[in-house]
Amino acid sequence: MFDLIKTSWIPIRRRSEKTEIIRPSQIVENIETDPVVDFDWPRVDFQIASIEFLIGLLATAFPPATERKWRTLWRTPPTPEDLEAAFEPMRKAFNLDGSGPRFLQDFEPLSNGSEPIERLLFEAPGEQTIKKNMDLLNHRNRVQRMGRPAAAIALYTMQSWAPSGGKGNRTGLRGGGPLITFVTPSDHDALWHRCWANVPLGTPPSEADLPKVFPWLVPTLTSEKNLEILPDLNAHPLQAWWGMPRRIRFNFEEQPNARCDITDEPDDVQATGWCQRPYGANYNYWAPRHPLTPTYRPGKDKELLFQHPQPGGIRYRHWLGLVVPTETSFEAPAIRTWINDRQPDLDDGDTPRPMDRFFAGGADFDNMKLRSFAESHFPLPRAATPEDQLLVDDMARRLVQASTLVADTLRSTVRAALFSAGATVKLDASLFTCLREEFWNRTEPAFFEHLTQYSQNPTAAQDQTCHDWLADLRRVALDLFDEYAPATPDTDIQECIQIGNGRRWLISTLYGHSKDGKQLFEFLKQPLPPKAPKKNGTNHAS
Structure with missing residues (x-):
């Protein structure tokens, strides 16, 4: 089985510009001499989804219990062995293939609703576009197979950001195409510090709670009868990182010496398609429980909703609601925690730290259609x-x-x-x-x-x-x-x-x-x- 905890599958770049393929625990490897500084996917959506994936993994398996503990690990990061030990109890939820539970895939084998693998990508032409021969800007069949690393992060991206997908195909836990915000510390370029800056306080889930954290470990709570997935009722709050709105199951084929159409990396097992069924999990009342997404209130006495990118990109005019709260819009919990609790404690005496930066971005959808991908980096005075x-x-x-x-x-x-x-x-x-x-x-x-x-x-x-x-x-x-x-x-x-x-x-x-x-x-x-x-x-x- 392709184990996303123990297998090296994440492409990264180190400070020396050296590129490697690592497993998640290796983000702290050589952190003093040649740290990992960024991911090395060829797609911007995979880059941002990987940040969310690692922050979510740390928040689930290795969260700091107190701000004091958080500061200790900021100054003295854990070892790869520390992270391996923390991730070990979660491993059964991170198998991408095999006959048992599969990462972010339906608990049951699916045999209908077959789709080509490229439709896991947001910009790929849909069935009606191809029937009408209208795939002029984004042509069909550009991606006919994915190696398991690319398939894993493409699946995570889809489940996390899923837009409207026709009758019964649910949007992501934060709605289709959520706005993603996080802090990028300026005095540390290591990927570890970028992730750790945004990890909330918490405690790891118990063994009994794992099915409510990782919904693919048990039969899917489908929404045919209007069942909703609610935090603290039929889901653990940590499922905010691991929502599974789409009922998807990969089709894998053994293809010796094959290379992924996205990364060009070799993998003897390729994902060539996927089956799906409608009426996956229907999430409700999760705002503001996701630490990386800001929220807004559409009207008096209305429930909070997650914010989404809008046409025109993200500019300083969006500062209100992304960094500074207003009466109707509110910054993401990770941003609030950094500004109020973490940032002031990191200054060392009379020597102020360099100015941190702030990322805001995400996929801008018009229902099922991807309009653009917004990405902005701002200083954080x-x-x-x-x-x-x-x-x-x-x-x-x-x-x-x-x-x-x-x-x-x-x-x-x-x-x-x-x-x-x-x-x-x-x-x-x-x-x-x-x-x-x-x-x-x-x-x-x-x-x-x-x-x-x-x-x-x-x-x-x-x-x-x-x-x-x-x-x-x-x-x-x-x-x-x-x-x-x-x-x-x-x-x-x-x-x-x-x-x-x-x-x-x-x-x-x-x-x-x-x-x-x-x-x-x-x-x-x-x-x-x-x-x-x-x-x-x-x-x-x-």
Whole structure:
């Protein structure tokens, strides 16, 4: 059997740029001299899924009981033998093939619903696309077989992020295509520290609890009769890492000297297809139990839901809800724990640690269709004390609120400049989407520069930070307005009037004279400009 605990199957890269294939416990091997620094899959979704897999494995089998224990293992990582011993009680859940329970596969052998192996990949064309001969951008049969390592991580990716898949094919425990966030510490490049930074406190499950952690160890709790999988009722909370919404069973074939179509690595046993049945596990009420995914509340008295990537990618405008909570959106538990509990304890006296970084990404789906894969890396400015960190969070909130208001005003004023009042032009048209995205692009470096400088002296830098940010917003907004709504010598007089009116509207907001302008100045705690004197119709001699 292909044992995912004892078998070397994970491609990695070390600091020396040397590449290897390792087993999970080897992430701490040679950590002082030549540590593992990253995975080496040829696909970005496999890279991110592997982070989740390792964090989940550590959170399940090797969790720290206290923050003190966590800090001890941060400074003195375990040995490969320590991890081997911790993973050993879980091994029966990590066999990919064989006749018994299989990793993330249905407990029962399946014989119907046969699918080619490439349909385990999100971008692969579906049955209807192929029937209509419409697979123009993503052609069929590019992946006809997978070695067992690639098959294992492809299966984990599918079960963890599963989108809508037709009648009875359930989405992942966090819904289809969850947003994934985690901290990347800047003072350690070892993969161990990146994983350990995001592992929550806990205790390993008992032997009796393993079937509720790893649902493939027992017959599937199917959803034909509307059965839901609920934490602490018919599932262990640790199943957050090991959800199995799809009833899948691999078809393996012995193929001596064969190579995987994804990794080009040799494997004498290849996954060539998979069988499936509908109505796998239906997960409900799991937010906010997954440590790596932020949540939001869609309305008053509504249950929390997991956040998902949206078109346009992830920018600093999403800072609220990903790093700083709002009334309706909340950062992932791992991010909250790092900022509040772990990050402050790692500073060593008067020598501050380098600035950590923050990852946010995931697959952006429109039902079953993969639109894109979002991936963003941001600096994570921090203050010296918890009290100062609250000031930094409040400043971030103000800067984002101000830039959002200006972006909306810019979009509206450009629309008014280019189209007549009665024109049926939606504000989400591609022109205005590009305009907003360019606004976020141009202001993002300044946002992090201001927030970083402010975090170093938050009690004294508020006025200057807000003043400088307002100046940046004015400069970028006016530049973009002139680029998207230019007035040239050839422009019609009526069009020039429209452009002029739109620009005056934008200026009135940027300088605090309109209703939105007053809101902008309130966000940034700036004094409103003096009101212009009223005209009384009387001419005064000079």
